Amino acid sequence: MYYKIxxxxxxxxxxxxxxxxxxxxxxxxxxxxxxxxxxxDLFNPKSQEDWANCVNEDFKLHLITNLNYARKILQRYHNANIVGVETELDEDYESEEGLLGYDIIDGSISVLTNWGTDTENLINPHLMPNGLIGDLAQALRIRNLLRQKFPDDPHVKKSEVWAVYCVDE
Known part of the structure; x- marks a missing residue:
């Protein structure tokens, strides 16, 4: 699991x-x-210690690999929190305790909550009251449906399903 501030x-x-x-x-x-x-994302690696504790690949430098380090970094900010994430999920993923739900992410943007007004009702009816999807299979279906309906949309084309977790701070 990775962590985001x-x-x-x-x-x-x-x-x-x-x-x-x-x-x-x-x-x-x-x-x-x-x-x-x-x-x-508020974390941007600057020090050697930051670089030693971040994901240094695939434009994911904002992800922290160590929960204790994430907690240390959190102290730098007053209007922030930590969440846990599992990235690039497929149908074999098994969730852990603390799961808040699933998001569909393109880079750093959520296709679920920040991709237009959903006039076709492909997303909104499936959102839980927290803005996430509660079922992995449903999140994967929505991602695949969006890819089929909008094959040329760059936000949909490379989107991934991520699990989002509550982290005790």
Whole structure:
């Protein structure tokens, strides 16, 4: 499992939260998606210790490999939290305790929560109140359906299903 230090976003953001819900036509109670626009990654390796504790491949430098180090980094920020992620999932993945749900990620952007207004209702009906999909098979089906319907969309073409976990801070 990898760890992300991300900016918080949710109901406490009041006007920004309401604007988002209105735009996406959603009725969420919280926001556990790891969308990089609404909840940007805050960790950017700078020191040797940072580099020794990050994923140094595939443009995933924002992912931290060590939970204790992630907790140490979290202390640098006041409006942030840690989430655990498992990346590039397939149908054989078995979830662990603490799973919040599944996100479909293109680079750092969530296809579930930040890919237009979903006028075709391909995504919104399947979202849990936290903005994630609760079932891996459903998340994989949605990703595959989006790839079929929008084969030329660069956000969909390279998207991956990720598991998102709650981490005790």
């Amino acid at each position: 991300i900016e918080k976003f949710g109901p406490s953001d009041e006007e920004r939260w309401q604007n988002y819900l209105n735009w996406r036509q959603l009725d969420l109670t919280c926001f556990d998606s790891i969308d990089g626009i609404l909840k940007p």
